[in-house]
Amino acid sequence: MSFEEAKKRIAALSAELKEHSYRYYVLAMPSISDFEFDKLLEELVALETQYPELIDPDSPTQNVGGFITKEFQTVKHRWPMLSLGNTYNEQELVDFDQRIKKAIGDNFEYVCELKFDGLSMSLTYDKGHLVRAVTRGDGTQGDEVTTNVKTIRSIPKRLHEGDYPDDFEIRGEVFMHLKAFDRLNEERIENGEPPYANPRNFASGTIKLQDSAEVAKRPLDSFMYFLYTERRLFSTHWESLQAVKSWGFPVNSESRLCGNIEEVLKFIGDWESKRFDLSYDIDGIVIKVNSYAQQEELGFTAKSPRWAIAYKYKAQQVETELQSVSYQVGRTGAVTPVANLKPIFLAGTTVKRATLHNANEIIRLDLHEGDWVYVEKGGEIIPKIISVNLEKRKPGAAPIKYITNCPVCGTALERKEGEAAFYCPNDEGCAPQIVGKMQHFTGRKVMNIDGLGDETIETLYEKGFICHISDIYDLHTKADQLKTMERFGEKSINNMLDGIEKSKQQPFEKVLFGLGIRYVGATVAKKLAMYFKTIDALMAASFDELNAVEEIGERIAKSVIEYFTDPQHRAEIEKLQAQGLQFTAEEKEVVLASDKLSGKTFIISGTFAKSRDELKDIIEQNGGKILSSISAKLDYLVAGDNMGPAKLEKATKLNIPIISDEELMGMLGHD
Template identity: 80%
Template sequence: MSPVEAKQRIETLSQELKQHSYNYYVLAMPAISDYEFDKKLEELSALEKQFPEFLLPDSPTQKVGGEITKEFQTVRHRWPMLSLGNTYNQQELIDFDQRIRKAIGDNFEYVVELKYDGLSMSLTYKDGQLLRAVTRGDGVQGDDVTTNIRTIHNVPKKLKQGNYPDEFEIRGEVFMHLKAFERLNNERIENGEVPYANPRNFASGTVKLQDSTEVARRPLDCFLYFLYTEKQLFKTHWESLQAVKSWGFHVNEHNKLCKNIDEVFEFITYWDKERHNLSYDIDGIVIKVNSYAQQQELGYTAKSPRWAISYKFKAERVETELLQVTYQVGRTGAVTPVANLKPVLLAGTTVKRATLHNADEIMERLKLHEHDTVYVEKGGEIIPKIIGVNLDKRRPDAEPIQYVTNCPVCGTELLRKEGEAAFYCPNDEGCPPQITGKIQHFIGRKAMNIDGLGDETINTLYNRGFIRHISDLYELHKHTDELKKMDRFGEQSINNMLEGIEKSKQMPFEKVLFGLGIRYVGETVAKKLVAHFKTIDNLMAASLEELTTTEEIGERIAQSLIEYFSDNQHREQIEKLRAQGLQFVADDKEVVLASDKLSGMNFIISGTFEQFSRDELKDMIEANGGKILSSISAKLNYLVAGDNMGPAKLEKATKLNIPIISDAELLTMIG
């Protein structure tokens, strides 16, 4: 490679890797696999060594981690959070072992640990209490996410008695268990929201939420694995792991002390197969020299310790034939393409289908043709996905796959809204899977919780012509004799079903609103809307501006509500449900206020505060008669501003001449 070509390649790789780092660490939406990232990084590192004159000061090879997000206070790490060197083959591990032996001799041990696929976290404890939790960030400084980390059950807020120092730091990994991920992702899909690709992304996205109440609803876990203190308390890493476990920290039970590299390989071989039986994702094994004295002797490079390395499992990948692409229609009308594959064994299970996400995936990224031979991978993804095409095996006469333009079920022309990846069928009142999906959602446990009804029963009742709308459920009592003539509809099961339907009329307004299945209106949003508007009539009459000034209601949700209520068929359904006795008025419990000093005043809280959390300030405002808005408008009376407030909010408030006050000034107003 000539110097000119090398310079250009170094610049291209640097730019690509910076973008991929941003996608991974900040957006929690990686565009390439870890393996691809590491290979690009290796290529860049090799080129920089060959052509050191082109090494950029901010090269990705000189950095650790990602960028700092702007939503949280930035904190400098007392001890830098370095990353580990990665390897994907055993020879490189043997080379690592030989380098260690050359430096410190043969008398040493390794500690091997599972490498969790999560979010690195540094916890600081003072006098036995959790003082601060900070993300890796760029390795030198990270985001203070203490309020969110306090919601994790397995992170001790206060330690039991022990011989721990007055102040210390402990490092670990925040992650989400697979079952929790599947459950929460299914909820997102039901609410018409974009699902996360894997548990790591979901955990990362959750930690970066500003609403700690929402974080608490998403079950996260945390394994701790490395202790930092001013004065060394232990001689080995293994001793420290046993100690921190006795102090009350959640330490993984599968760590192992190994006498040599052969025992390390046995551990790797075992977990390469056994990892599929864990309740959480791991993507490799971490190998550390056990003795702290030997660690110090081995030292560090600018980016990583010389005494540790991570062995990363390759994501399992197989080759198979694409038989056809089919399309599923969800209850919100979203059309999802699915690749139907020639059955193939992958990660211990037989795979027949793989996700294709959207039209861009089929026609732009993969450029799929009929009967292509495709590569299917199941790494950090729960659902297998197609990652590429073997072009050498493509048939000469194969036609490119075109995304459907009409609904595969009802034939209605599909729509695609600006800024969205998915196509939608707009025929929500006439498309069978949307109709049955909406009714199934309505009867669900989190909505109306109707006993005696299930998804299969709904399908049967729809196919036999008994139900076409949610309101038809409340007319089923008129068809008892006809139902008795059907298979699997005994007298007792019919009675249970009708009792469950009648009982559902007492469900509160927020459950009914959630049950209607309005796109983007999940459980939390439904509660916020009911608390703000009180009645369905107020909600149906609300303008876009009125909706967006409601707490946590953005323009996307507001627009969805307006579209829903502007449809006469939807309004007709609501009137029928109201006539049947369903609840469309908030069941307000009497609230005792501390004072009415802020009555009639609207507030927004933005930024971070030293003395109080944003939730505490919100509670103070509401306890004294004030109201919290979700966005800045002419209706806002005060913007309570802390550190690191978003510049866009500040600019908009200044333009509208809205008073900007501190938390201290707010306290003065309350008195």
């Protein structure tokens, strides 16, 4: 392929992959399979490897993160990030308008923008390159989160040619789309982790993750809305919005230039109901005086600009009757109370149920049977009960008491110290847990078994064909019986059996994730598989050995040991091993670049400019070996920033040479 052909193909692949990512992460409507996506990505990687000069910082291959940040550096803002004055009252907006008129006269315009419910971010660009991203913090200084922000696909890492200044700062909001929030929260619940209350909290928590590779897996988006430069480039805010959009920044298309306060109020009124049709949360409208000269004339108070104000929508709240409280048992055994309500229309949808989260919430609300309750959506995606109307409480109404036994199997519930949720411990005999585990195991992100969706799993369980994960791999012996079932034709059965057989090739980390060990999500499963290499080594691991694995804390270590102590779990693993599933991590074939490190052993600890995985690959590609713990057999400790003091102390006692990543590269003849 010629250079020009490669250039066109790279552009086409990048555009196609970005579109598929958007459909998958934001719309939750994937248009191709993971396999097809990976093949397109592989083609792009190959072309970019052949023509590295064509790699764009915004390429889908570059938004993968990989940096570990132990502590975020505090950076002082060049221009303070002031908060806006806000109001929930239209009369106060009219008063704001009168103050503006009194100060600068009647000849001015407003710009109305949606107020995104996300995380404020300040980006600094130098000669078109993103060099720094800083959170709002306290308004005068914030945390530098550049490596994490660089994984956000909508934020340009390098601007194409344009008439932008060499040095400028642009501010905006980082947020998460609602469908992405729902999907990721479902994954957290499946992994036994507490869900986030709303997309804003999820976005904020994501930006503060220490591993940028993990940030890259969570689809954040952004809108930019204010430009700062040393020398004024434009006379109005509206002009600057159009300009930064032409430079390649994501600017929300719903902003409006308004000639007077009446147009502003109409804009606010229009969006009060339309906001529920958006794919992201807004909590109000920001109103700014358009002219920069007039903004300067109006000036600032100690906390906020006098030329801008935020109108905030009141969270929609309605009153309805509590009809009953039911309990749901999840895959991990967590039992969640749910309020069943007299149906009401709230924030664009009919609400019949509201989460009660846990037993503590029932106590906090002091819920009684037949109570009239106030329900709110607001920033929450899942409706929740805010309070009880005590004036309508029926005389003699009995208080709602959280159940003591599983609503499905009757087993006494357990609650671990420090946790809010109650759990049913009968994971091998409680139907929702059994079905949920099998649905998790066969899912697209785990074993990816075609033809075995959630409904099919439920049907096969109800008919007695499968009761455990291992039973899935015996279905080929029951093909004739399956044909007698409704909607189970020969073609669909064959597709399902083919999918089951293909799943045996899934790597150890996927199988481990599929077992459904509490707190062991996809990332933790991968770390455990790569560290222990085999299921036997993992099952034999002590608490201290598990706790020594990077990012495996006390809670996860206890959960893993508890899982493998159960004889039923071990028996299930033996059956899966007999069926041919992968319980050994595949060693990556290392293509040696040289033998300069042959016979030498290394441990990498701390944070570096390169990711630790990159350094590990460099060592192995040059003949070196990575050890898992410090001993007299270790030749070198490669030390980065924020290295643990215990490792440093042990290496010093054993007189092990401690080198930097630069010294490591020097051993290879690199400057």
